Amino acid sequence: MLVRHKGNLRWENIPILAYKEEGGCFKDITRQILFEGSGDIPCQLRYFEIASGGHSTLEHHEHLHLVVIVRGEGHVLIGDTIHSVRENDVMAIPAHAWHQFRATSDKPLGFYCIVNVERDRPTRPNQDDLKSLCRKPEIAAFIRS
Amino acid sequence: MLVRHKGNLRWENIPILAYKEEGGCFKDITRQILFEGSGDIPCQLRYFEIASGGHSTLEHHEHLHLVVIVRGEGHVLIGDTIHSVRENDVMAIPAHAWHQFRATSDKPLGFYCIVNVERDRPTRPNQDDLKSLCRKPEIAAFIRS
Numbered sequence: 001m002l003v004r005h006k007g008n009l010r011w012e013n014i015p016i017l018a019y020k021e022e023g024g025c026f027k028d029i030t031r032q033i034l035f036e037g038s039g040d041i042p043c044q045l046r047y048f049e050i051a052s053g054g055h056s057t058l059e060h061h062e063h064l065h066l067v068v069i070v071r072g073e074g075h076v077l078i079g080d081t082i083h084s085v086r087e088n089d090v091m092a093i094p095a096h097a098w099h100q101f102r103a104t105s106d107k108p109l110g111f112y113c114i115v116n117v118e119r120d121r122p123t124r125p126n127q128d129d130l131k132s133l134c135r136k137p138e139i140a141a142f143i144r145s
Numbered sequence: 146m147l148v149r150h151k152g153n154l155r156w157e158n159i160p161i162l163a164y165k166e167e168g169g170c171f172k173d174i175t176r177q178i179l180f181e182g183s184g185d186i187p188c189q190l191r192y193f194e195i196a197s198g199g200h201s202t203l204e205h206h207e208h209l210h211l212v213v214i215v216r217g218e219g220h221v222l223i224g225d226t227i228h229s230v231r232e233n234d235v236m237a238i239p240a241h242a243w244h245q246f247r248a249t250s251d252k253p254l255g256f257y258c259i260v261n262v263e264r265d266r267p268t269r270p271n272q273d274d275l276k277s278l279c280r281k282p283e284i285a286a287f288i289r290s
Binding site: 063 | 236263
């Protein structure tokens with residue numbers, strides 16, 4: 001019922017997991033599951049942390065992400081826009097919007113991410129998607145894939 | 146899509162609301178709605194802040210609360226147990242558990258609270274409930290009603 005923070009964005013009895021169970025293009029990112037979904041809250045609460053220089057996978061999917069930045073600063077691509085983000089910024093990543101988080105400062109980028117327990121699998125970009133995304137030079141320079 | 150934090154746990158274009166639309170026994174508490182629920186996340190994300198010495202309403206309801214402490218320290222009654230809580234502690238408040246937050250330190254107690262968009266109305270304690278709760282002297286001393 002109570003998940004105690006033990007400092008430095010680590011919690012008692014919560015394992016630090018790999019970002020994903022399977023492969024994909026990502027770098028220096030961990031995952032902790034703080035709430036598995038229960039009753040009328042059919043959502044997981046996860047905490048992700050990207051080490052400086054790391055990034056999440058560039059992907060899209062039907063399910064939404066609700067993200068709250070907890071520590072650090074970084075950038076996120078959502079759709080065709082790159083946003084700088086920092087502590088306590090809140091964002092909803094819409095269905096099928098391409099997205100990728102990067103820890104672009106010299107500190108880790110940590111964030112809570114809420115998703116439905118039942119969700120579709122992500123789609124990664126194919127060559128046509130990448131070509132389309134890279135029409136904007138700033139996106140071409142930003143994405144890691 | 147992006148709700149920017151403007152500092153001090155206040156967000157751009159997010160009004161600071163009364164804790165509740167209607168009466169009840171509470172003190173020095175504000176509410177900001179950061180996400181209204183959308184798509185497959187049928188939940189609101191709210192930020193509540195209780196000034197030092199203040200408290201939320203003592204109540205229970207069918208719907209769950211998922212709470213993440215964001216700033217400060219305080220205490221929370223959940224069911225028949227009082228917990229001390231502080232930054233980044235995470236808790237799920239089960240259906241029909243009596244609960245009340247109190248900002249018992251000299252700083253505000255701020256927390257995110259996730260609830261389903263569709264939820265039942267809270268029940269406040271009647272005299273019998275209070276009598277039952279107050280069988281434990283520490284709860285009798287803790288609750289504000």
